[in-house]
Amino acid sequence: MGGATASTHRVRAYRTWICRLGALVALTQAVAAQPAQGDRKGGPTPSAPGAAVYFIDIKDGSILPRKPMIRFGLRNMGVAPAGFDKANTGHHHLLIDAPLRSPDERIPNDFNHLHFGLGQTEAQVTLPLGTHTLQLVLADADHVPHVPPVMSETIKVLVTRNGRRPRVARHRDR
Numbered sequence: 001m002g003g004a005t006a007s008t009h010r011v012r013a014y015r016t017w018i019c020r021l022g023a024l025v026a027l028t029q030a031v032a033a034q035p036a037q038g039d040r041k042g043g044p045t046p047s048a049p050g051a052a053v054y055f056i057d058i059k060d061g062s063i064l065p066r067k068p069m070i071r072f073g074l075r076n077m078g079v080a081p082a083g084f085d086k087a088n089t090g091h092h093h094l095l096i097d098a099p100l101r102s103p104d105e106r107i108p109n110d111f112n113h114l115h116f117g118l119g120q121t122e123a124q125v126t127l128p129l130g131t132h133t134l135q136l137v138l139a140d141a142d143h144v145p146h147v148p149p150v151m152s153e154t155i156k157v158l159v160t161r162n163g164r165r166p167r168v169a170r171h172r173d174r
């Protein structure tokens with residue numbers, strides 16, 4: 001009796017997981033369709049003219065190990081811890097496999113939206129093997145992006161076991 005219930009539960013959990021995987025794929029595809037940065041509105045806090053966030057040593061197409069150290073660059077604004085309300089400052093957020101849905105709302109706090117509320121300017125993150133999208137977004141004391149939003153391009157990276165380009169498989173059986 002108990003075994004049957006547990007088994008049903010497992011099947012449900014598996015289905016839920018498949019649904020989530022589908023949602024993740026849809027999210028990743030949505031990244032390509034997001035509007036240009038200039039079209040976006042932000043929250044109540046103004047950003048400084050010419051402000052920009054960027055990845056310091058990785059770029060679109062980079063190949064990373066599973067626990068890369070990611071460094072956050074910031075131009076024309078300063079870093080302040082979350083909750084510290086001072087003009088022209090903010091803290092970094094790393095979006096993994098997730099587009100910024102609402103630039104005028106608080107950035108969610110979950111596996112896909114990492115907050116660096118202590119004012120960190122680099123972080124070692126753990127990424128599953130495979131292809132991922134990464135984006136940096138600066139946000140104000142309340143975790144809401146500035147207006148206009150200060151965010152990096154969305155870059156696509158490949159995570160491999162050793163952080164090197166995978167070898168091309170050869171067909172030896174012919």
Ligand SMILES: [Cu+2]
Pocket residue numbers: 082091092093107115116117139142143
């Ligand atoms: Cu935050």
